[in-house]
Amino acid sequence: xxxxxxxxxxxxxxxxxxxxxxxxxKTSINNLQWYRQNSGRGLVHLILIRSNEREKHSGRLxxxxxxxxxxxxxxxxxxxxxxxxxxxxxTPTQGGSEKLVFGKGMKLTVNP
Amino acid sequence: DGGITQSPKYLFRKEGQNVxxxxxxxxxxxxxxxxxxxxxxxxxxxxxxxxxxDFQKGDIAEGYSVSREKKESFPLTVTSAQKNxxxxxxxxxxxxxNTIYFGEGSWLTVV
Numbered sequence: 575x576x577x578x579x580x581x582x583x584x585x586x587x588x589x590x591x592x593x594x595x596x597x598x599x600k601t602s603i604n605n606l607q608w609y610r611q612n613s614g615r616g617l618v619h620l621i622l623i624r625s626n627e628r629e630k631h632s633g634r635l636x637x638x639x640x641x642x643x644x645x646x647x648x649x650x651x652x653x654x655x656x657x658x659x660x661x662x663x664x665t666p667t668q669g670g671s672e673k674l675v676f677g678k679g680m681k682l683t684v685n686p
Numbered sequence: 687d688g689g690i691t692q693s694p695k696y697l698f699r700k701e702g703q704n705v706x707x708x709x710x711x712x713x714x715x716x717x718x719x720x721x722x723x724x725x726x727x728x729x730x731x732x733x734x735x736x737x738x739x740d741f742q743k744g745d746i747a748e749g750y751s752v753s754r755e756k757k758e759s760f761p762l763t764v765t766s767a768q769k770n771x772x773x774x775x776x777x778x779x780x781x782x783x784n785t786i787y788f789g790e791g792s793w794l795t796v797v
Contacts, residue, residue, distance in 0.1 A: 605784055616690075616776055616788035617729075662728065666784065673744075674786055676721075678728035 578606075578663040578677035586683040593650045595680045597663030598643075606639055606646050607664045607674065617662065620648075655686045689713065690789035692777050698797045699764065699771060707762045707792045709777030718760035719778040719786065722746060729776065735760055764794060772796050 581596045597606070605624045609617040623630045623639045623646065630637045636649040650657055660681050664674040690711045699705045711718065717736045721729040731744030735754040749768025754760055760779075764771045777789040 607784065607786075614774075614791070614793075616790045617778075617786075619785045619787065622784060664786075673719075673731065673734060674784075675731075676729040678726065 578665050578675065580661065580663055580677045580680040582680060583678070584681045584683075586685065587653060588685050589653060589655055591653055591684075593653050593657070593682055593684070595648045595661050595682070597646045597648070597677060599646075599663070599665050600644065601665075602641075603665045605666065606637075608635075608637060608646075608648050609662045609664060609676070611660045611662065611679070613659070620661075650682075653682075653684045655684050658682060658684045690777055690779055690787060692775075692789035692792050694792060695790070696793045696795075698795050700797060702766045704763055704765050705794065707764070707775055707777070707794070709760045709762065709789060710758055711760075711777075711779045711787075711789075712758060713779055713781065713787060714757070715779035715781045715787070716757070717780045718754065719780075720744075720750070720752065720760070720762045721776040721778065723774040723776060723791075732762065732775075 578597045578599045607622045608620045611617045621632050621637050623637050634651045639646045660679040662676045662679045664676045667673045693708045719734040720732040723729050730746050732750050733752040735741035738757050741754050751763045772795050775792045778786045780786045
């Protein structure tokens with residue numbers, strides 16, 4: 575029951591550049607979350623944006639949400655080599671906000 | 687430190703064997719989850735539990751079993767009925783908010 579889909583599936587950039595990842599989903603949601611996963615590790619929560627919010631910031635992260643287009647974007651500014659990881663968007667399943675459905679993830683490589 | 691502890695980190699299973707992955711949390715969270723991750727497939731929900739002594743099947747529950755006898759613990763058994771168990775298994779928990787907290791994962795390989 576795939577809900578979110580990240581785009582692009584892989585991105586390679588140089589340190590200092592900005593990285594933008596997009597997520598599209600299919601059904602109405604009350605929030606959308608972004609997670610990060612370093613290789614072989616667990617996922618770490620980055621940011622949650624609610625359906626009544628259009629934009630949210632956290633440090634070098636900027637998340638937008640367009641409920642009319644059923645899409646979200648995650649922008650990482652001034653990227654660092656340590657940002658190299660996979661990034662996932664996650665949305666609640668219908669009828670249960672505690673159950674999250676994750677996209678396949680996007681692999682970001684930041685070259686020093 | 688508060689968090690979720692999964693063990694073992696690496697586990698090898700022989701054909702026909704059942705194996706159990708441990709997950710313990712000290713975050714006082716009511717809900718706990720097990721996800722399976724295959725390369726390029728993202729995360730898929732195996733089982734989840736919203737309260738002690740209760741659990742529900744996720745999207746890929748066949749060949750797996752769980753128990754929730756204590757709030758802190760949610761072990762996952764991979765049975766011999768699971769024909770393709772080689773994967774990375776992630777345990778998670780959540781409290782009153784929507785955020786899910788993950789353990790560091792367990793690698794299971796069939797030998």
